[in-house]
Every structure is written in C-alpha cells, then in structure tokens.
Amino acid sequence: MTVKYEPVIGLEVHVELSTATKVWCNCKNEFGAAPNTNCCPVCMALPGALPVLNARALEYTVKTGLALNCEIPHYAKFDRKNYFYPDNPSNYQISQLDLPLCVGGHVEITLADGTTKQIRIQRIQLETDAGKLLHAGDDVAEADSSLVDFNRAGVPLIEIVSEPDLRSAEEALAYLNKVRSIIKYCGVSDVKMEEGSMRCDVNISLRPVGTERYGTRAELKNVNSFSAAARGIEYEIKRQTAILEDGGEVEQETRSWRDAKGISVTLRSKEEAMDYRYFPEPDLPPVVLTAEEIDRVRASLPELPDSIMHRMMNEYGLSAYDASVIVAEKEFAEWFDRAVLLAGKANAKAVANWQTNELNRVMNARGLGPDQIPLSPEQVAGMLKLIEAGTISGKIAKTVFEKMIETGKDAATIVKEEGLTQVADEGELLKIALEIVAANPKVVEDWKSGKAGAAQWFVGQMMKATRGRANPQLATKLVTEALEQHAGQG
Ligand SMILES: [Zn+2]
Numbered sequence: 001m002t003v004k005y006e007p008v009i010g011l012e013v014h015v016e017l018s019t020a021t022k023v024w025c026n027c028k029n030e031f032g033a034a035p036n037t038n039c040c041p042v043c044m045a046l047p048g049a050l051p052v053l054n055a056r057a058l059e060y061t062v063k064t065g066l067a068l069n070c071e072i073p074h075y076a077k078f079d080r081k082n083y084f085y086p087d088n089p090s091n092y093q094i095s096q097l098d099l100p101l102c103v104g105g106h107v108e109i110t111l112a113d114g115t116t117k118q119i120r121i122q123r124i125q126l127e128t129d130a131g132k133l134l135h136a137g138d139d140v141a142e143a144d145s146s147l148v149d150f151n152r153a154g155v156p157l158i159e160i161v162s163e164p165d166l167r168s169a170e171e172a173l174a175y176l177n178k179v180r181s182i183i184k185y186c187g188v189s190d191v192k193m194e195e196g197s198m199r200c201d202v203n204i205s206l207r208p209v210g211t212e213r214y215g216t217r218a219e220l221k222n223v224n225s226f227s228a229a230a231r232g233i234e235y236e237i238k239r240q241t242a243i244l245e246d247g248g249e250v251e252q253e254t255r256s257w258r259d260a261k262g263i264s265v266t267l268r269s270k271e272e273a274m275d276y277r278y279f280p281e282p283d284l285p286p287v288v289l290t291a292e293e294i295d296r297v298r299a300s301l302p303e304l305p306d307s308i309m310h311r312m313m314n315e316y317g318l319s320a321y322d323a324s325v326i327v328a329e330k331e332f333a334e335w336f337d338r339a340v341l342l343a344g345k346a347n348a349k350a351v352a353n354w355q356t357n358e359l360n361r362v363m364n365a366r367g368l369g370p371d372q373i374p375l376s377p378e379q380v381a382g383m384l385k386l387i388e389a390g391t392i393s394g395k396i397a398k399t400v401f402e403k404m405i406e407t408g409k410d411a412a413t414i415v416k417e418e419g420l421t422q423v424a425d426e427g428e429l430l431k432i433a434l435e436i437v438a439a440n441p442k443v444v445e446d447w448k449s450g451k452a453g454a455a456q457w458f459v460g461q462m463m464k465a466t467r468g469r470a471n472p473q474l475a476t477k478l479v480t481e482a483l484e485q486h487a488g489q490g
Pocket residue numbers: 022025026027038039040041042043044154
C-alpha cells in the first residue's frame with residue numbers, strides 16, 4: 001500500500017520596520033548608505049553602551065499585530081538570544097522569548113479558485129537585525145574572504161510566526177502576499193524582498209494524509225523572493241517524500257536554499273531554543289501597555305485590504321479573485337477606485353477586467369512595480385466612455401489601450417488621430433458586404449450548401465476590410481442580408 005503524504009508548512013516572516021532611527025540607538029535606519037557609516041557605541045555593542053527602546057518601533061509592531069488580528073498583551077518583555085556570528089557585534093540578539101508584543105492572530109488568504117482559508121498567526125516579536133556579511137563568492141562556503149557592514153545592526157525587525165496551517169506552495173505564496181500587502185497598507189515597512197526588508201524562513205514537514213502528528217521538519221533559509229519560497233517548498237516536498245518512501249527518516253536540520261541550482265543543502269543540524277541560553281534582557285525594562293495606548297494605535301489603522309475587497313465585491317459585483325488581485329497593492333486599489341469614480345459605477349467590472357488582464361499583463365511583461373502603473377485612471381475611464389457611447393468597439397479598444405500606454409495620450413485623441421471610430425453606418429457597411437460576397441463565389445456556394453462557418457468567414461472579411469472598425473452585431477446582420485440579396489439575384 002502506498003502512503004500519500006501531506007505537507008505541513010509554517011512560515012517565519014522577518015520584516016524591517018521603516019522607522020527613522022534604529023531600535024536601540026539614534027543611528028539612521030536607511031538602506032544603501034556607505035558601509036559602516038550608520039553606527040555608534042550602542043549598535044556596535046561597545047562596553048557600557050545601553051539600549052533605549054525606540055517608541056516608534058514599539059508602535060509599528062503593535063500596529064502590525066492589530067492589522068493581523070493579534071491580541072496585544074498588556075505586559076511584554078525582551079530576552080537575550082545568545083549566539084556568536086561575525087555579523088553580530090554583541091554576540092547576542094535582543095529578541096522576545098515567552099512574552100512577545102503580539103499573540104494569536106490570523107489572516108485570510110484567497111486562492112486562484114476563489115476559495116478562502118484562514119491561516120493562524122502564533123506570535124509577533126520585536127527584535128534586532130544583525131549586520132550584513134558580504135562574501136567574495138556565491139556563498140560563505142565558497143568565499144575566500146568576507147566583509148561586514150554594521151549599518152543594518154540594530155535595525156528594528158519583527159518576526160511574524162505562523163502556525164503550521166499551510167499545505168502547499170500556492171497557499172504559502174498567497175499568505176506571503178497577504179502579509180506583505182497588509183504591512184504595506186499599514187505603512188510600517190516598505191517590505192521589499194530584493195532590499196532585504198522582508199525575508200522568510202520556511203518550516204516544512206510531511207505526514208501521512210489523515211494523521212494528526214507532525215513529521216520531522218526541515219527549516220529552509222536563504223529564501224530571497226516569493227517565487228524562490230515556492231520553488232524551495234516544491235523541492236522539499238519532493239526530497240522528503242523520496243526519503244519517506246524509501247523507508248528513511250527526515251532529519252531535523254536547517255537547510256540552505258540555493259535558488260540558482262534549484263536545490264537545498266544541509267547548513268546545520270537544527271538547534272533548539274535551549275541552545276541559545278535565552279535569559280531576560282537586563283538592560284531593558286519590560287513593556288507595559290495600557291488599553292488606552294493600544295486603542296490609540298488601533299485608531300491609526302487605515303482601511304485594510306480585506307475590508308476594501310469585500311466592499312468591491314458587494315458594491316461592484318467583482319469576483320473574489322479579481323478583488324484580491326486589485327487590493328493586493330495599495331496603489332492598484334487606489335487606481336481602481338479613481339477609475340470607477342470617473343467611468344461610473346456601471347463600468348466598475350469593466351475597469352476590473354482591463355486592470356487585472358491587459359494592464360497586469362503589460363506591467364508583468366515590462367517588470368513594472370505597483371508605483372509605476374503606465375496608464376492613468378483618466379485614460380481608461382475615457383476609453384470606457386467611448387465604448388459605452390458606441391464610438392469604438394471592444395476590439396478596437398484593445399488597440400486604443402496599447403496606444404494610450406505607448407503615447408500617454410487620452411483615448412479620444414488617439415481615436416481621432418488614427419481614425420478608429422466604429423463604422424455603424426448601415427449603407428456603407430452593406431456596400432462593403434455586397435462587394436465581398438460578389439468577390440467570393442466559392443464561399444457563397446459553401447454558404448448555400450449550409451457549410452458551417454461560411455457566414456462567419458464573411459464577417460471576418462468585413463472586420464478586415466474595415467480594420468476592425470465595423471460594429472460586430474451590425475456586420476453579422478448585414479452579411480446575412482448581402483448573402484440573401486446575392487442569392488436572390490443568382
Ligand atoms: Zn547606533
């Protein structure tokens with residue numbers, strides 16, 4: 001009997017908070033500064049230097065927790081996690097072990113088939129980022145030498161730990177996208193994976209379908225993009241399945257994902273919490289938050305993607321998936337709202353279609369980010385008005401759409417300049433239909449003998465002759481008229 005296995009996946013997402021200064025000192029928190037220019041005795045861990053908690057970092061952590069439906073305990077504390085590594089000048093990381101700032105939240109993910117699923121969040125802790133090692137070579141194992149930049153040491157970092165509720169790479173991707181989106185709406189981080197302000201570790205194990213007990217898990221590190229996370233998960237599912245099917249046992253270990261090679265390799269056997277010799281941080285007092293302080297942060301939350309998504313579904317009848325694509329980026333949602341305001345509520349579904357299909361396709365092909373939408377809401381609204389008025393056909397609209405992106409001009413100008421107005425003049429179209437019918441006696445014979453598609457072929461010729469400008473319904477009607485008239489004569 002073959003056993004079928006089910007993947008059990010949990011994610012640890014690290015997000016750098018976009019505070020002006022670091023979490024325990026006044027050094028600037030900025031990406032891309034000259035190496036080792038944003039450092040001081042505190043973040044370099046010189047003897048006697050003491051940390052002071054950045055109030056904004058605390059506020060941002062609580063804000064993220066509230067946006068992810070967490071509870072905010074009134075009492076939290078910091079702990080030392082001891083480890084030695086060259087990017088960590090203090091040889092410990094200030095983190096949170098048993099009393100983190102946020103506990104027990106959840107997010108809802110929407111999959112491509114429209115189904116939704118709730119993913120639980122175990123905790124969110126505030127901790128310290130380490131410095132950055134730059135290896136001469138692809139990775140540390142192959143490098144002759146490494147340099148260290150301490151600008152990142154002491155940047156506020158939150159770790160969002162999910163429960164192991166994810167069951168596939170698709171679900172993991174949807175979760176990562178959702179968390180990233182919510183954090184961006186909150187304005188507490190720029191969540192750029194390519195600049196390292198959002199990173200994730202993947203915990204993954206397999207268990208026989210239908211069983212409850214978790215299998216032994218591997219932790220995947222060095223996952224540098226969402227797509228790398230998906231590839232890493234797929235690879236681990238295959239690797240662990242092969243071991244189990246062979247009668248072997250998966251080892252508990254930390255593995256490194258080598259995206260270019262598409263493999264994971266052993267980094268170290270997995271350490272347990274006790275290996276880090278955690279103890280309460282003696283240099284920082286515990287954090288005590290009153291209900292009023294938590295409420296004040298709650299009041300500063302913007303409208304979040306789930307709420308906007310449900311508004312779009314209820315008000316405009318958008319599908320769950322279309323709505324989820326639009327709200328995934330704050331800029332997309334704002335673009336949509338503005339376009340609907342200009343084009344009218346009746347055009348809301350059309351706006352969503354153009355946005356999630358054509359516009360999305362162009363942006364993906366050109367690698368444009370959400371802050372680089374190459375078309376204005378005014379342009380698309382103008383185009384939809386022309387379709388509504390019957391000035392252009394839906395087919396011509398595609399041409400207009402591309403030209404608007406190319407030239408930045410509005411739809412009416414392009415239609416005028418290029419002579420793209422829909423031909424809806426019956427007399428003119430009938431004349432063209434009769435000419436085409438007369439020039440193609442063989443197809444007329446086909447039509448007479450009842451051959452399927454013959455009439456449609458003539459409609460195609462009409463569209464060709466008018467460069468797609470014929471009103472399609474009218475063209476169909478007039479082709480039939482022309483054929484009957486011709487048959488009557490013959
Ligand atoms: Zn500093």
